[in-house]
Amino acid sequence: xxxxxxxxxxxxxxxxxxxxxxxxxxxxxxxxxxxxxxxxxxxxxxxxxxxxxxxxxxxxxxxxxxxxxxxxxxxxxxxxxxxxxxxxxxxxxxxxxxxxxxxxxxxxxxxxxxxxxxxxxxxxxxxxx
Numbered sequence: 001x002x003x004x005x006x007x008x009x010x011x012x013x014x015x016x017x018x019x020x021x022x023x024x025x026x027x028x029x030x031x032x033x034x035x036x037x038x039x040x041x042x043x044x045x046x047x048x049x050x051x052x053x054x055x056x057x058x059x060x061x062x063x064x065x066x067x068x069x070x071x072x073x074x075x076x077x078x079x080x081x082x083x084x085x086x087x088x089x090x091x092x093x094x095x096x097x098x099x100x101x102x103x104x105x106x107x108x109x110x111x112x113x114x115x116x117x118x119x120x121x122x123x124x125x126x127x128x129x
Contacts, residue, residue: 002071009064016057023050 024047 002068002075005064005068005071009061009068012057012060012064016054016061019050019054019057023047023054
């Protein structure tokens, strides 16, 4: 169902692009209407036909877009991104939990490493007498 609807949506999109490009613009840029006397439709009736066709194709495009969106949302009921982030923040993982063994100082040659003498944070201020 989804694949068939997607193919129909693509065909509607291509038809809509062609119909829009064929229409006469104010500058008569890419209009392929032709000014031949043998044309099947007059200028006014051709404009009405193209306008109606564009409106019908646009309505079909919007309809298929909405139906495709509904189908995809029903297939993937995984929730929103915000819910996924909240779930991942509330569930602790093995990397975030620490064990007492992991926080101890490393041992080199079976002797514990001694901590360096703590240095003062700020330099000593000279005192006046």
